[in-house]
Amino acid sequence: MYEQNVTAVNGFAYGAINADIHVFGSGEPLYLLANWEPEPRSDPDWLRELPSRMLNARRAVVPFTRRDDELADLRRWRDNGPRLQVRWLHGPGGQGKSRLAAHFAAECAATGWKVVTALHGPDADPLQPGSQDLTVDGSHGLLLLIDYADRWRLSSLTWLLKNRLLHRIGVPTRILMLARGLDAWPALCAILDTHQAGTSSMHLPALSDRDDREAMFSVARDRFAGIYRLPGVLPDVPIEDPQFGLTLALHMAALVQVDAASHGLPSPAPGDGLTRYLLNREQLHWRRYGTRHRTMNQTVYTAALTGSLDRAHAVSVLRRLKIGPDPEQALADHSRCYPPDHPRRSTVLEPLYPDRLAEDFLALTVPGHTVDYPAQQWAPPIATNLLTTEPGTLTRSVTFLAHAADRWPHVGRQLLYPLLHRHPELALRAGGTALTTLAGVHQIELELLERLEPLLPAGPHVDLDIAAAAISTALTRDRLAKTTDPATRAGLHQTHATRLANAGRFEQALTATQDAVGIYRQLGAADAATYLPALAGALVDAGFCLIEMGRHRDSMGSSTEAADLYRTLVRADASHRGGLATALDNLGIAHTELNQPELALEPVREALEIRRALAEDQPSRYRTPLAASLINLGTLASRLGRRDDALAYTADAAAIYRDLTATDPDAYLPDLAMALANVATYTSEMGRLREAFGPAREALEIRRRLATANPGAYRPALAASLNSLGVLWSLAGRPDRALEPAEEAVIAYRSLAGTDPAAHEADLAGALTNLGIRRSEAGLADHALSPATEATEIYRRLAGADPATYLPGLAASLLNLAARHYDLDRPREAVVQASESVRILHQAAAGNPGAHLPDLATALTNLAAFLLEAGRPHEAIRPQRRALAIRRRLAATLPQAFLPGVANSLLNLGSVLAEAGRPGTAVRHTREAVTIYRRLSESDPDAYGSGLETALHNLAVQSRLVARRAAPSVSRARRLLSPAVHRRRSG
Numbered sequence: 001m002y003e004q005n006v007t008a009v010n011g012f013a014y015g016a017i018n019a020d021i022h023v024f025g026s027g028e029p030l031y032l033l034a035n036w037e038p039e040p041r042s043d044p045d046w047l048r049e050l051p052s053r054m055l056n057a058r059r060a061v062v063p064f065t066r067r068d069d070e071l072a073d074l075r076r077w078r079d080n081g082p083r084l085q086v087r088w089l090h091g092p093g094g095q096g097k098s099r100l101a102a103h104f105a106a107e108c109a110a111t112g113w114k115v116v117t118a119l120h121g122p123d124a125d126p127l128q129p130g131s132q133d134l135t136v137d138g139s140h141g142l143l144l145l146i147d148y149a150d151r152w153r154l155s156s157l158t159w160l161l162k163n164r165l166l167h168r169i170g171v172p173t174r175i176l177m178l179a180r181g182l183d184a185w186p187a188l189c190a191i192l193d194t195h196q197a198g199t200s201s202m203h204l205p206a207l208s209d210r211d212d213r214e215a216m217f218s219v220a221r222d223r224f225a226g227i228y229r230l231p232g233v234l235p236d237v238p239i240e241d242p243q244f245g246l247t248l249a250l251h252m253a254a255l256v257q258v259d260a261a262s263h264g265l266p267s268p269a270p271g272d273g274l275t276r277y278l279l280n281r282e283q284l285h286w287r288r289y290g291t292r293h294r295t296m297n298q299t300v301y302t303a304a305l306t307g308s309l310d311r312a313h314a315v316s317v318l319r320r321l322k323i324g325p326d327p328e329q330a331l332a333d334h335s336r337c338y339p340p341d342h343p344r345r346s347t348v349l350e351p352l353y354p355d356r357l358a359e360d361f362l363a364l365t366v367p368g369h370t371v372d373y374p375a376q377q378w379a380p381p382i383a384t385n386l387l388t389t390e391p392g393t394l395t396r397s398v399t400f401l402a403h404a405a406d407r408w409p410h411v412g413r414q415l416l417y418p419l420l421h422r423h424p425e426l427a428l429r430a431g432g433t434a435l436t437t438l439a440g441v442h443q444i445e446l447e448l449l450e451r452l453e454p455l456l457p458a459g460p461h462v463d464l465d466i467a468a469a470a471i472s473t474a475l476t477r478d479r480l481a482k483t484t485d486p487a488t489r490a491g492l493h494q495t496h497a498t499r500l501a502n503a504g505r506f507e508q509a510l511t512a513t514q515d516a517v518g519i520y521r522q523l524g525a526a527d528a529a530t531y532l533p534a535l536a537g538a539l540v541d542a543g544f545c546l547i548e549m550g551r552h553r554d555s556m557g558s559s560t561e562a563a564d565l566y567r568t569l570v571r572a573d574a575s576h577r578g579g580l581a582t583a584l585d586n587l588g589i590a591h592t593e594l595n596q597p598e599l600a601l602e603p604v605r606e607a608l609e610i611r612r613a614l615a616e617d618q619p620s621r622y623r624t625p626l627a628a629s630l631i632n633l634g635t636l637a638s639r640l641g642r643r644d645d646a647l648a649y650t651a652d653a654a655a656i657y658r659d660l661t662a663t664d665p666d667a668y669l670p671d672l673a674m675a676l677a678n679v680a681t682y683t684s685e686m687g688r689l690r691e692a693f694g695p696a697r698e699a700l701e702i703r704r705r706l707a708t709a710n711p712g713a714y715r716p717a718l719a720a721s722l723n724s725l726g727v728l729w730s731l732a733g734r735p736d737r738a739l740e741p742a743e744e745a746v747i748a749y750r751s752l753a754g755t756d757p758a759a760h761e762a763d764l765a766g767a768l769t770n771l772g773i774r775r776s777e778a779g780l781a782d783h784a785l786s787p788a789t790e791a792t793e794i795y796r797r798l799a800g801a802d803p804a805t806y807l808p809g810l811a812a813s814l815l816n817l818a819a820r821h822y823d824l825d826r827p828r829e830a831v832v833q834a835s836e837s838v839r840i841l842h843q844a845a846a847g848n849p850g851a852h853l854p855d856l857a858t859a860l861t862n863l864a865a866f867l868l869e870a871g872r873p874h875e876a877i878r879p880q881r882r883a884l885a886i887r888r889r890l891a892a893t894l895p896q897a898f899l900p901g902v903a904n905s906l907l908n909l910g911s912v913l914a915e916a917g918r919p920g921t922a923v924r925h926t927r928e929a930v931t932i933y934r935r936l937s938e939s940d941p942d943a944y945g946s947g948l949e950t951a952l953h954n955l956a957v958q959s960r961l962v963a964r965r966a967a968p969s970v971s972r973a974r975r976l977l978s979p980a981v982h983r984r985r986s987g
Helices: 044-049 051-055 068-079 097-110 154-161 185-193 210-227 247-262 272-286 293-306 311-321 327-337 355-365 379-389 391-407 409-422 425-429 432-439 446-455 465-481 486-502 506-526 528-548 552-572 574-593 597-617 619-639 643-663 665-685 689-709 711-731 735-755 757-777 785-801 803-823 827-847 849-869 873-893 895-915 919-939 941-964
Strands: 014-017 031-035 084-090 113-120 130-133 141-146 173-179 198-203
Touching: 031 154, 044 051, 044 210, 051 247, 051 272, 068 084, 068 097, 068 173, 068 198, 084 097, 084 185, 097 113, 097 141, 097 173, 185 198, 210 247, 247 272, 272 293, 272 355, 293 311, 293 327, 293 355, 293 379, 293 391, 311 327, 311 379, 355 391, 355 409, 379 391, 379 409, 391 409, 391 425, 391 432, 409 425, 409 446, 425 432, 425 446, 432 465, 446 465, 465 486, 486 506, 486 528, 506 528, 528 552, 528 574, 552 574, 574 597, 574 619, 597 619, 619 643, 619 665, 643 665, 665 689, 665 711, 689 711, 711 735, 711 757, 735 757, 757 785, 757 803, 785 803, 803 827, 803 849, 827 849, 849 873, 849 895, 873 895, 895 919, 895 941, 919 941
Parallel strands: 014 130, 084 173, 084 198, 113 141, 141 173
Antiparallel strands: 031 113
């Protein structure tokens, strides 16, 4: 029995049985889910009325043929791999994506799969009121089809991918997304990483084989001839032209040949002649209706720009555009001519299909072409009115006009470019996706891009960074070609590098910056006063890119040279102090990432002092870099074991970023998320777990949004937040909540390391280490060994090349690998691995006790537990005593963070001593553990209640042993203890 709640919103009720419905605050669905149904056969007489109806792929008029390789690939994708998989099927408009998807859907349905379609709420025609039964019980699996996926709002896709329909345990689920290009796919991958989904893209190529073209043309021609009841054999059409690589082009040629023959007309020449013929047939058909021809032409043109709308909205649009005397009548006739694409939908202004024909119609209606088709002087004013008054349809309008301008340049010259010159803000309001499409138009008017460039945010912007990089790429290429002046060229490279870095394209940004460095170095040799500041700035940017790429040693070289140059400049001109602070900050970050916190301390402190002074004089300019210095010093203080200082610095930075975000969220949300993530980490390290969850969750929420908009720049930060949240849930004693984010973090880091191992392989190893812990805590010991082993292998390889940086990570991974062997009753292997970890950490703690003593205490504790399990209790006493001594020392300065560890060490030492036949000494240590746990439980019973229970149990057992003066027949109390494991914390 299934329960469903359907709420009526403004008189409309839509339900989905066994699935979720997500709506905007206004009640408008973000998307609609519907059972896929094969299109019913259309009436041949109705199809003949308007030939373009036969080109709509959803009507499947032409039987599917060829594309055997692609279909076989889709079958393999469906039948193999992980439970949840997503494929991005892309190719130009008219390539045959929808037809291939429809055939595959029918095949899946015939073999027992449940097939569902998703419709984008803001753009889709709403379904009639009612319910969709999306139950998958008894199905072999679920296939979800999403057409026009590249036009969806990414926020809507994010909610769709959370729908419980897609997350049924044991139900193979495949999501097939159709799109023209790949631009939106990386952002979607960032979302899918968090769902543990397999991802792949599939390009649908042009039909290059002559046999394939001839076969597809023949099938289409014969089918159309049957609809027209046309006897006899028609001659072949030459199909060697590259345009016939498109399935749509072949179908158009076949349709036009048949339609022309049925009317006793000669077939037009391929190319523009086919489009003109079909559009003429559209115009002829309009004359059958009572609405004036001019009014119908304008209504069809408007529909191509707006897409379908609800009736009330459409009436207001036509009224404002002054289209015809009676908008209601115009819409009624238009709907009879172009009914909704699905009989259960109730919208009007259905656009001309297929999209490519709609784009051609827009283009040929706009004056400026030489095709024998009537252009209309009213076309540019209608488009201008729509784009300037209809924000809800602006993205579609700009996107369709940009696609049209790509094939029909006059659309840009006569309409789109002049309009955007007058109203350049419209391009930015259309959003990053539309702006990126515009920047990619073939032979784009560079003067327009010059007009748009100053309107782009000077700094990072979540929605526009990718488009800004595309615009910068086009303009920089042109500008470099027009100048030979070295200083100008260097400046162009440097500006372009900034845009690329903001878009997360650090490798390309580094190349551009290095070009600038080379030029400035030559210029500075001849004119130091003029060009050394520019050289220093370029070196700073190069250092930043190298840090982001994980090349920290290389970054030190650039950052050191930049700092030296700025010191020279500051002696003559104090205005260069800001540049010096940035160079010093980069230098400190590089030292910190290379595990050299003692070398990082001096430059980071100096940078903070400079920026504090500058911020006092010019707060609007220097509050942002001051916050960055506070973040860096907080990170460094944490590495040095000074967690209270780390939290204080970072909390100050978070307060600054929150103020800045209130006025400019697109610029400062990434920084706020970073600060909050670090606050959460340092708060938890001080033992204040409950306080840590708030900032951790806020940071994760922000980073999910950022990674959706710009995955290249923000996916690493999202992965780090997932990692940290898993650690927090583990520390809070909730292994059930800790496992999911840990799994998601590994998927994200594996994807990142696959494309940039130098930057992210160590992160992957850390995430794998955590995943092993989380699986063990969740009772999945058999599945915990594999990630722990892989992490150790990665760290050992990295440490072999750079021991100073990666030996601590190797020590942590070895300790966790030992714990995983312990879980599987392999104590001998655990002792060997834990002993190696202790040796590494002992050496590290000698050089930096504040950073490594806590980890050394954990390693010693675990080594003792493993020795005990291996039947060597007397050998276990010494490491357990050392662990207790270290933790007492740490708790003396920071009790809130380390007192729980003291209790744990006392408890473990009591177990070891009891097993070694010394119950009297064991009781003394266990009694002290009870005292500490009792005090801790009073303030946080959820976190420490189980520790108190274990300590009381052990104390009772050990007391009875003392009373009986018996040998150690302890009921293996240590089995009640899980070895403390090193937990890697990541901001």
